[in-house]
Amino acid sequence: MNPQGTDPKLIDALNRASSLELFQLSAIIERMLVDPRRILAVRTNMNLGQTVRFLDWRDGQMRHGKVVAMKDTQVTLHEEGTRREWKLPYAAVEPPDPVSPPATASARAAPPQSMPSRGDFRCGEKVSFDDRYLQPQVGVVVRINQRTATVDTGNGHSWRVPFHMLRQVFDI
Template identity: 25%
Template sequence: MLPDAWHYFGDIKAGNIAVKPLTGTSAMDYTAILEALNKASLFDLHRLQSAIYQELINPVRVEQIKAQLKVGQSISYFDPQANGLIDAVILKIQKTRCLVRNVKDQKNWNIPFYYLNLDDVDTAIQPKPHTTGIPKSALQVGTQVGFKGRDNHELFGEVIRLNPKTATVKISEQHTWLVPYSRLFPVIDGTSYDANPTQASLFIEHDKS
Protein backbone atom coordinates (compact mmCIF):
# COMPACT_ATOMS: atom_id res chain seq x y z
CA MET A 1 0.00 0.00 0.00
CA LEU A 2 1.15 3.55 -0.65
CA PRO A 3 1.53 5.91 2.32
CA ASP A 4 -1.34 7.98 0.95
CA ALA A 5 -4.59 6.16 0.29
CA TRP A 6 -7.12 7.48 -2.17
CA HIS A 7 -10.87 7.71 -1.92
CA TYR A 8 -13.40 8.15 -4.71
CA PHE A 9 -15.70 11.11 -4.10
CA GLY A 10 -17.05 11.99 -7.53
CA ASP A 11 -18.47 10.47 -10.66
CA ILE A 12 -16.34 8.96 -13.37
CA LYS A 13 -16.39 11.39 -16.26
CA ALA A 14 -14.61 11.09 -19.59
CA GLY A 15 -12.41 8.31 -18.22
CA ASN A 16 -11.27 10.37 -15.24
CA ILE A 17 -11.95 9.56 -11.61
CA ALA A 18 -11.99 12.35 -9.07
CA VAL A 19 -9.97 11.30 -6.04
CA LYS A 20 -8.62 12.87 -2.90
CA PRO A 21 -6.22 11.58 -0.24
CA LEU A 22 -7.56 10.31 3.04
CA THR A 23 -5.71 11.67 6.03
CA GLY A 24 -4.77 9.57 9.03
CA THR A 25 -5.34 6.19 7.37
CA SER A 26 -3.82 3.96 4.72
CA ALA A 27 -6.96 1.87 4.25
CA MET A 28 -8.92 1.91 1.03
CA ASP A 29 -12.68 1.57 0.85
CA TYR A 30 -13.04 -1.14 -1.80
CA THR A 31 -16.82 -1.01 -1.61
CA ALA A 32 -16.88 2.72 -2.42
CA ILE A 33 -14.35 2.26 -5.21
CA LEU A 34 -16.39 -0.53 -6.77
CA GLU A 35 -19.55 1.58 -6.59
CA ALA A 36 -17.73 4.34 -8.47
CA LEU A 37 -16.44 1.89 -11.06
CA ASN A 38 -19.97 0.64 -11.67
CA LYS A 39 -20.54 3.97 -13.43
CA ALA A 40 -17.60 3.42 -15.76
CA SER A 41 -17.84 2.21 -19.35
CA LEU A 42 -15.97 -0.87 -20.54
CA PHE A 43 -13.43 1.43 -22.17
CA ASP A 44 -12.98 3.33 -18.88
CA LEU A 45 -12.29 0.02 -17.13
CA HIS A 46 -9.87 -1.06 -19.86
CA ARG A 47 -7.95 2.22 -19.58
CA LEU A 48 -7.78 1.95 -15.80
CA GLN A 49 -6.73 -1.69 -15.98
CA SER A 50 -3.78 -0.72 -18.18
CA ALA A 51 -2.68 2.01 -15.78
CA ILE A 52 -3.09 -0.23 -12.73
CA TYR A 53 -1.05 -3.02 -14.32
CA GLN A 54 1.85 -0.63 -14.91
CA GLU A 55 1.81 0.16 -11.20
CA LEU A 56 1.66 -3.54 -10.29
CA ILE A 57 4.95 -4.15 -12.12
CA ASN A 58 6.57 -0.86 -11.08
CA PRO A 59 10.14 -1.86 -10.07
CA VAL A 60 10.19 0.57 -7.14
CA ARG A 61 7.01 -0.90 -5.68
CA VAL A 62 8.24 -4.45 -6.31
CA GLU A 63 11.50 -3.82 -4.45
CA GLN A 64 9.64 -2.24 -1.53
CA ILE A 65 7.58 -5.40 -1.12
CA LYS A 66 10.55 -7.73 -1.63
CA ALA A 67 12.47 -5.96 1.14
CA GLN A 68 9.73 -6.94 3.62
CA LEU A 69 9.81 -10.66 2.83
CA LYS A 70 11.76 -13.54 4.31
CA VAL A 71 11.63 -17.32 3.96
CA GLY A 72 9.39 -18.89 6.62
CA GLN A 73 7.28 -15.75 6.97
CA SER A 74 3.55 -16.24 7.57
CA ILE A 75 1.50 -14.13 5.18
CA SER A 76 -1.91 -13.94 3.58
CA TYR A 77 -2.56 -13.35 -0.10
CA PHE A 78 -5.63 -12.51 -2.14
CA ASP A 79 -6.69 -15.35 -4.45
CA PRO A 80 -8.79 -14.02 -7.37
CA GLN A 81 -10.39 -17.42 -7.95
CA ALA A 82 -11.52 -17.74 -4.33
CA ASN A 83 -12.16 -13.98 -4.12
CA GLY A 84 -10.68 -14.03 -0.64
CA LEU A 85 -7.57 -14.22 1.49
CA ILE A 86 -5.50 -17.39 1.84
CA ASP A 87 -3.08 -17.99 4.74
CA ALA A 88 0.31 -19.26 3.63
CA VAL A 89 4.03 -19.49 4.46
CA ILE A 90 6.79 -18.21 2.17
CA LEU A 91 9.09 -20.98 0.89
CA LYS A 92 11.19 -19.10 -1.66
CA ILE A 93 11.62 -15.48 -2.74
CA GLN A 94 12.23 -14.72 -6.42
CA LYS A 95 12.68 -11.52 -8.42
CA THR A 96 9.00 -10.55 -8.67
CA ARG A 97 7.26 -13.61 -7.24
CA CYS A 98 7.42 -15.93 -4.27
CA LEU A 99 6.71 -19.59 -3.72
CA VAL A 100 4.24 -20.13 -0.88
CA ARG A 101 2.58 -23.09 0.82
CA ASN A 102 -1.07 -22.76 1.77
CA VAL A 103 -1.75 -23.47 5.43
CA LYS A 104 -5.11 -25.13 4.85
CA ASP A 105 -4.40 -27.59 2.02
CA GLN A 106 -0.56 -27.57 2.05
CA LYS A 107 -0.44 -26.87 -1.69
CA ASN A 108 2.41 -24.80 -3.12
CA TRP A 109 1.78 -21.81 -5.37
CA ASN A 110 4.07 -19.36 -7.15
CA ILE A 111 2.42 -15.96 -6.82
CA PRO A 112 3.38 -12.37 -7.74
CA PHE A 113 4.28 -9.98 -4.94
CA TYR A 114 1.18 -7.88 -5.57
CA TYR A 115 -0.99 -10.77 -4.31
CA LEU A 116 0.48 -10.35 -0.81
CA ASN A 117 -1.60 -8.63 1.87
CA LEU A 118 1.27 -7.46 4.07
CA ASP A 119 -0.77 -4.70 5.73
CA ASP A 120 -3.62 -7.03 6.83
CA VAL A 121 -6.08 -5.03 4.75
CA ASP A 122 -9.78 -5.88 5.05
CA THR A 123 -10.57 -7.05 1.51
CA ALA A 124 -14.31 -7.57 2.00
CA ILE A 125 -16.69 -5.81 -0.38
CA GLN A 126 -20.12 -5.18 1.08
CA PRO A 127 -23.25 -5.49 -1.08
CA LYS A 128 -25.54 -2.50 -1.29
CA PRO A 129 -28.41 -2.40 1.23
CA HIS A 130 -31.57 -4.14 0.00
CA THR A 131 -29.62 -5.87 -2.77
CA THR A 132 -31.34 -9.00 -4.07
CA GLY A 133 -29.04 -11.97 -3.70
CA ILE A 134 -25.29 -11.73 -3.08
CA PRO A 135 -23.12 -10.08 -5.77
CA LYS A 136 -20.18 -12.16 -6.98
CA SER A 137 -17.79 -9.41 -5.88
CA ALA A 138 -19.00 -9.79 -2.28
CA LEU A 139 -18.80 -13.59 -2.21
CA GLN A 140 -15.85 -15.81 -1.33
CA VAL A 141 -15.12 -19.50 -1.71
CA GLY A 142 -15.90 -21.06 1.67
CA THR A 143 -18.81 -18.71 2.44
CA GLN A 144 -21.91 -20.32 3.95
CA VAL A 145 -25.04 -19.40 1.97
CA GLY A 146 -28.64 -20.42 1.53
CA PHE A 147 -31.05 -20.59 -1.39
CA LYS A 148 -34.50 -21.93 -2.19
CA GLY A 149 -34.85 -25.08 -4.27
CA ARG A 150 -37.54 -25.81 -6.82
CA ASP A 151 -39.93 -26.90 -4.06
CA ASN A 152 -39.34 -23.53 -2.35
CA HIS A 153 -37.60 -25.21 0.59
CA GLU A 154 -34.47 -23.57 1.93
CA LEU A 155 -31.17 -25.33 1.28
CA PHE A 156 -27.85 -24.43 2.87
CA GLY A 157 -24.28 -25.09 1.86
CA GLU A 158 -20.77 -23.83 1.20
CA VAL A 159 -19.62 -21.95 -1.89
CA ILE A 160 -16.88 -24.01 -3.53
CA ARG A 161 -16.54 -22.20 -6.87
CA LEU A 162 -17.40 -18.80 -8.35
CA ASN A 163 -18.58 -19.06 -11.95
CA PRO A 164 -19.41 -16.19 -14.34
CA LYS A 165 -23.17 -16.31 -13.65
CA THR A 166 -23.61 -18.84 -10.85
CA ALA A 167 -22.00 -20.05 -7.65
CA THR A 168 -21.33 -23.74 -7.13
CA VAL A 169 -22.78 -24.56 -3.71
CA LYS A 170 -22.00 -27.83 -1.93
CA ILE A 171 -24.90 -28.90 0.30
CA SER A 172 -23.60 -32.41 1.06
CA GLU A 173 -20.80 -34.77 0.07
CA GLN A 174 -22.93 -36.05 -2.81
CA HIS A 175 -24.77 -32.93 -3.93
CA THR A 176 -23.70 -29.59 -5.39
CA TRP A 177 -25.91 -26.97 -7.00
CA LEU A 178 -25.35 -24.20 -9.53
CA VAL A 179 -27.18 -21.19 -8.10
CA PRO A 180 -27.49 -17.72 -9.68
CA TYR A 181 -26.00 -15.04 -7.44
CA SER A 182 -29.37 -13.28 -7.36
CA ARG A 183 -30.91 -16.34 -5.61
CA LEU A 184 -28.43 -16.58 -2.76
CA PHE A 185 -28.91 -15.23 0.75
CA PRO A 186 -26.35 -15.03 3.57
CA VAL A 187 -26.19 -17.33 6.56
CA ILE A 188 -24.95 -15.52 9.66
CA ASP A 189 -24.24 -17.18 13.02
CA GLY A 190 -26.34 -20.20 12.20
CA THR A 191 -29.36 -18.19 11.05
CA SER A 192 -30.48 -17.27 7.57
CA TYR A 193 -31.47 -13.91 6.19
CA ASP A 194 -33.56 -13.94 3.04
CA ALA A 195 -33.78 -10.46 1.53
CA ASN A 196 -36.65 -11.52 -0.71
CA PRO A 197 -38.43 -14.57 0.76
CA THR A 198 -41.30 -14.57 -1.74
CA GLN A 199 -39.11 -14.66 -4.83
CA ALA A 200 -39.37 -17.85 -6.88
CA SER A 201 -36.13 -19.81 -7.11
CA LEU A 202 -35.84 -20.42 -10.83
CA PHE A 203 -32.81 -21.41 -12.89
CA ILE A 204 -31.29 -23.45 -10.07
CA GLU A 205 -29.86 -26.79 -11.16
CA HIS A 206 -27.66 -29.59 -9.93
CA ASP A 207 -23.99 -29.28 -10.81
CA LYS A 208 -23.29 -32.27 -13.05
CA SER A 209 -19.56 -31.61 -13.39
Protein backbone atom coordinates (compact mmCIF):
# COMPACT_ATOMS: atom_id res chain seq x y z
CA MET A 1 0.00 0.00 0.00
CA ASN A 2 2.24 2.74 -1.34
CA PRO A 3 0.79 6.29 -1.48
CA GLN A 4 1.14 7.78 -4.93
CA GLY A 5 4.30 9.79 -5.50
CA THR A 6 6.08 8.48 -2.40
CA ASP A 7 9.59 7.09 -2.73
CA PRO A 8 9.54 3.30 -2.02
CA LYS A 9 12.93 3.58 -0.22
CA LEU A 10 11.42 6.14 2.17
CA ILE A 11 8.44 3.86 2.89
CA ASP A 12 10.82 0.96 3.52
CA ALA A 13 12.94 3.05 5.93
CA LEU A 14 9.84 4.17 7.81
CA ASN A 15 8.58 0.58 8.06
CA ARG A 16 11.86 -0.39 9.75
CA ALA A 17 11.65 2.46 12.30
CA SER A 18 10.44 1.80 15.84
CA SER A 19 7.18 3.28 17.08
CA LEU A 20 9.09 5.73 19.29
CA GLU A 21 11.19 6.89 16.33
CA LEU A 22 8.03 7.37 14.24
CA PHE A 23 6.43 9.33 17.09
CA GLN A 24 9.51 11.58 17.41
CA LEU A 25 9.52 12.15 13.66
CA SER A 26 5.80 12.93 13.73
CA ALA A 27 6.30 15.53 16.50
CA ILE A 28 9.15 17.19 14.58
CA ILE A 29 7.14 17.28 11.35
CA GLU A 30 4.07 18.68 13.15
CA ARG A 31 6.17 21.53 14.61
CA MET A 32 7.67 22.29 11.20
CA LEU A 33 4.26 22.37 9.47
CA VAL A 34 2.86 25.01 11.85
CA ASP A 35 5.97 27.23 11.61
CA PRO A 36 4.70 30.75 10.78
CA ARG A 37 7.40 31.17 8.12
CA ARG A 38 6.06 28.16 6.22
CA ILE A 39 2.48 29.40 6.56
CA LEU A 40 3.49 32.84 5.28
CA ALA A 41 5.31 31.29 2.32
CA VAL A 42 1.99 29.84 1.13
CA ARG A 43 -0.26 32.67 2.32
CA THR A 44 1.75 35.55 0.83
CA ASN A 45 0.61 35.01 -2.74
CA MET A 46 -2.84 33.64 -1.91
CA ASN A 47 -6.00 35.72 -2.40
CA LEU A 48 -9.69 35.12 -1.76
CA GLY A 49 -11.30 33.72 -4.89
CA GLN A 50 -8.02 32.34 -6.23
CA THR A 51 -7.92 28.77 -7.54
CA VAL A 52 -5.18 26.64 -5.96
CA ARG A 53 -4.14 22.99 -5.89
CA PHE A 54 -4.34 21.04 -2.64
CA LEU A 55 -3.66 17.54 -1.41
CA ASP A 56 -6.58 15.27 -0.55
CA TRP A 57 -5.12 13.43 2.45
CA ARG A 58 -7.53 10.51 1.99
CA ASP A 59 -6.17 9.32 -1.35
CA GLY A 60 -3.04 11.42 -1.95
CA GLN A 61 -4.52 13.08 -5.06
CA MET A 62 -4.02 16.75 -5.92
CA ARG A 63 -7.32 18.60 -6.34
CA HIS A 64 -8.35 22.12 -7.36
CA GLY A 65 -10.28 24.48 -5.14
CA LYS A 66 -11.15 28.14 -4.77
CA VAL A 67 -10.01 30.04 -1.65
CA VAL A 68 -13.11 31.15 0.28
CA ALA A 69 -11.58 31.97 3.70
CA MET A 70 -8.12 32.35 5.22
CA LYS A 71 -7.57 31.98 8.97
CA ASP A 72 -4.37 31.99 11.02
CA THR A 73 -3.45 28.34 10.56
CA GLN A 74 -5.92 27.01 8.01
CA VAL A 75 -7.56 27.88 4.73
CA THR A 76 -11.08 27.04 3.58
CA LEU A 77 -11.31 25.87 -0.03
CA HIS A 78 -14.35 25.15 -2.20
CA GLU A 79 -13.60 22.19 -4.45
CA GLU A 80 -14.75 22.94 -7.97
CA GLY A 81 -15.85 19.48 -9.10
CA THR A 82 -17.67 18.18 -6.03
CA ARG A 83 -18.82 21.48 -4.48
CA ARG A 84 -17.28 20.32 -1.21
CA GLU A 85 -15.67 22.66 1.31
CA TRP A 86 -12.29 21.76 2.77
CA LYS A 87 -10.69 23.27 5.88
CA LEU A 88 -7.01 22.48 5.51
CA PRO A 89 -3.70 23.55 7.01
CA TYR A 90 -1.67 25.76 4.69
CA ALA A 91 0.84 22.92 4.35
CA ALA A 92 -1.72 20.95 2.28
CA VAL A 93 -1.90 23.73 -0.34
CA GLU A 94 0.54 24.06 -3.20
CA PRO A 95 2.08 27.54 -2.93
CA PRO A 96 0.47 29.76 -5.58
CA ASP A 97 2.60 31.18 -8.37
CA PRO A 98 3.68 34.69 -7.28
CA VAL A 99 3.05 36.17 -10.73
CA SER A 100 -0.42 34.71 -11.28
CA PRO A 101 -3.30 37.18 -10.78
CA PRO A 102 -6.41 36.25 -8.78
CA ALA A 103 -8.65 33.86 -10.68
CA THR A 104 -11.97 35.66 -10.46
CA ALA A 105 -13.17 38.48 -12.66
CA SER A 106 -14.58 40.34 -9.65
CA ALA A 107 -11.16 40.37 -8.00
CA ARG A 108 -9.60 41.72 -11.21
CA ALA A 109 -12.29 44.38 -11.64
CA ALA A 110 -12.00 45.68 -8.08
CA PRO A 111 -9.94 48.85 -7.77
CA PRO A 112 -6.70 48.39 -5.85
CA GLN A 113 -7.13 49.19 -2.19
CA SER A 114 -4.75 51.78 -0.83
CA MET A 115 -2.54 50.84 2.07
CA PRO A 116 -3.52 52.42 5.41
CA SER A 117 -1.28 55.34 6.30
CA ARG A 118 -0.51 57.55 9.26
CA GLY A 119 -3.49 59.82 8.55
CA ASP A 120 -5.96 56.92 8.81
CA PHE A 121 -5.43 56.41 12.57
CA ARG A 122 -5.91 58.53 15.72
CA CYS A 123 -4.88 58.11 19.36
CA GLY A 124 -7.54 56.27 21.35
CA GLU A 125 -8.79 54.38 18.29
CA LYS A 126 -9.36 50.61 18.55
CA VAL A 127 -7.30 48.60 16.05
CA SER A 128 -6.29 45.02 15.33
CA PHE A 129 -3.26 43.41 13.71
CA ASP A 130 -1.58 40.03 13.39
CA ASP A 131 1.60 39.67 15.44
CA ARG A 132 4.73 37.95 14.17
CA TYR A 133 3.26 34.56 15.16
CA LEU A 134 0.10 35.27 13.10
CA GLN A 135 -1.94 35.64 16.28
CA PRO A 136 -4.61 38.37 16.10
CA GLN A 137 -4.08 41.21 18.57
CA VAL A 138 -6.58 43.94 19.45
CA GLY A 139 -5.67 47.14 21.22
CA VAL A 140 -5.85 50.91 21.39
CA VAL A 141 -3.52 53.34 19.59
CA VAL A 142 -1.65 55.25 22.29
CA ARG A 143 0.89 57.05 20.11
CA ILE A 144 1.30 57.92 16.44
CA ASN A 145 4.91 57.75 15.31
CA GLN A 146 6.49 58.58 11.94
CA ARG A 147 6.15 55.06 10.44
CA THR A 148 4.41 53.08 13.19
CA ALA A 149 1.67 53.33 15.77
CA THR A 150 2.19 52.25 19.36
CA VAL A 151 -0.68 49.94 20.30
CA ASP A 152 -1.51 48.93 23.89
CA THR A 153 -3.21 45.52 23.95
CA GLY A 154 -4.32 45.85 27.57
CA ASN A 155 -2.38 42.82 28.80
CA GLY A 156 0.75 44.75 29.74
CA HIS A 157 2.22 44.67 26.23
CA SER A 158 2.71 47.55 23.83
CA TRP A 159 3.46 46.95 20.18
CA ARG A 160 4.98 49.24 17.56
CA VAL A 161 3.07 48.30 14.43
CA PRO A 162 3.53 49.67 10.89
CA PHE A 163 0.39 51.38 9.62
CA HIS A 164 -0.05 48.97 6.71
CA MET A 165 -0.52 46.09 9.19
CA LEU A 166 -3.25 47.83 11.21
CA ARG A 167 -6.98 47.33 10.72
CA GLN A 168 -9.61 49.55 12.29
CA VAL A 169 -12.03 47.82 14.66
CA PHE A 170 -15.62 49.00 14.83
CA ASP A 171 -17.73 48.08 17.85
CA ILE A 172 -21.31 47.27 16.95
